Structures are given as C-alpha cells and as structure tokens.
Amino acid sequence: MGLNNNIMLDINDTWHYYLQMIIHSIFPTPVYFSKLKRKFTKKELDFVDKNKKNIFANEGNVTSLDTYVLNKKEFKNLKNELMIYVKEYFDKVISTTDEIEPYITQSWLNYTKEKEFHHAHEHPNSYLSGVFYFDADANNDKIKFHKMGYQTIVPTVKEYNHYNSLAWFFPVETGDIIIFPSHLSHRVEFKKGTNTRISLAFNIFIKGKVGSTKALTELIL
Numbered sequence: 001m002g003l004n005n006n007i008m009l010d011i012n013d014t015w016h017y018y019l020q021m022i023i024h025s026i027f028p029t030p031v032y033f034s035k036l037k038r039k040f041t042k043k044e045l046d047f048v049d050k051n052k053k054n055i056f057a058n059e060g061n062v063t064s065l066d067t068y069v070l071n072k073k074e075f076k077n078l079k080n081e082l083m084i085y086v087k088e089y090f091d092k093v094i095s096t097t098d099e100i101e102p103y104i105t106q107s108w109l110n111y112t113k114e115k116e117f118h119h120a121h122e123h124p125n126s127y128l129s130g131v132f133y134f135d136a137d138a139n140n141d142k143i144k145f146h147k148m149g150y151q152t153i154v155p156t157v158k159e160y161n162h163y164n165s166l167a168w169f170f171p172v173e174t175g176d177i178i179i180f181p182s183h184l185s186h187r188v189e190f191k192k193g194t195n196t197r198i199s200l201a202f203n204i205f206i207k208g209k210v211g212s213t214k215a216l217t218e219l220i221l
Contacts, residue, residue, distance in 0.1 A: 140193030
C-alpha cells in the first residue's frame with residue numbers, strides 16, 4: 001500500500017512538473033491608450049457643436065461633413081497635442097531607424113445617440129488610426145475590436161482570454177485617446193446611456209524614406 005502511494009506521488013509530481021509552462025504572446029496587435037491632460041476650451045466645444053449641424057448619415061450614426069476638422073484653427077492646439085501621442089506610439093511601438101515622420105491625414109467627428117451604433121469597419125489608405133473622445137461615459141460607452149480572418153475551427157469557449165477571443169472591447173470615457181493599426185476592424189455597439197457619444201476620428205500616414213537602397217527596399221513617401 002505504501003509503495004502504491006509512493007508511485008502515485010511520483011506521478012503527481014511529474015504531472016505538476018509538466019504543468020509549469022510558459023505562453024509567449026508573439027506578434028501582438030498594439031492598441032494604445034492615453035488621456036488628454038487638460039479640459040476642453042470653449043472654442044473647441046463650440047466648434048464641436050457647430051459641426052453637429054453639418055452632418056451626413058453614416059451607417060448607424062452621423063458624421064461631420066467636414067472630414068479635415070483637425071486642420072481648422074479651432075483645433076490647432078488639439079492637433080499639436082494629439083501628434084505628441086502619435087509620435088509616442090511611433091517611438092515605443094514602431095521603433096524604427098528609418099527617416100520617417102507620421103502626419104494626420106483626414107479627421108472627422110462622429111455623433112452617436114442612445115440606441116444608435118457605428119458599423120464594423122476598417123480605415124483603408126491609412127497606416128494608423130486614432131479616436132479621441134469629447135464625450136463618452138465609461139459605464140455605457142466602449143469600443144469593440146474584431147479579429148480578422150477566417151477561423152477554421154471555433155471551439156466552444158469556457159473562459160475568454162486574449163488568445164481565444166474573436167472580439168474584445170474597452171470602456172472609453174471623455175478625454176481618452178486610442179491609436180491602433182488602421183487594418184484592425186472595430187465598431188460601436190448599440191449606444192446605451194442618455195449622453196451623445198462624441199468622438200473625433202483621425203487617420204495617420206507617414207512621409208520620408210523607408211527601407212534601404214542596397215537592400216532594394218527603399219521607398220520614398
């Protein structure tokens with residue numbers, strides 16, 4: 001009996017040994033979060049309200065007719081501040097020795113009322129995309145990202161995590177800044193809460209020189 005117990009103990013110890021595993025997350029998709037460290041100016045808020053009257057119907061919500069809002073004088077300081085976060089993303093995530101510089105291309109305002117939504121989409125012709133929130137309630141507002149590509153087998157999930165999830169959401173609130181690769185699909189589900197969710201979306205591209213002349217990979221943008 002004692003011998004059998006020793007054998008069982010050895011088996012348990014061996015099983016415990018094999019459970020000491022390490023899982024590495026390689027090639028993750030970086031979704032950058034930060035927050036504007038100041039209050040909005042009256043000029044900025046008035047400009048947001050002004051654009052609310054000049055809109056077109058999107059799929060589920062409405063968008064400003066002006067799709068270069070960050071080029072306007074009312075948002076001059078905000079644009080300069082957002083570029084600080086964009087450059088931090090490039091420094092920490094892209095981390096390149098190439099002589100390139102990011103810049104904002106298009107930028108627009110989205111207005112989403114209660115029970116409205118924003119359809120799942122990506123941002124073509126763009127390298128990175130960002131969202132800045134003028135009005136969002138963390139108890140009700142969130143941005144949801146989707147994993148792209150066909151899934152050959154989709155087992156029933158016992159507990160969701162970063163590896164087995166096909167979608168992942170983040171609560172958002174006023175002042176939040178998010179930057180992510182433009183190919184990453186995202187959406188806003190049906191809006192809850194009585195506030196009008198107001199977001200400023202913007203696209204980012206690069207200029208300069210990428211690659212190497214000798215390696216035959218040079219691209220001048």
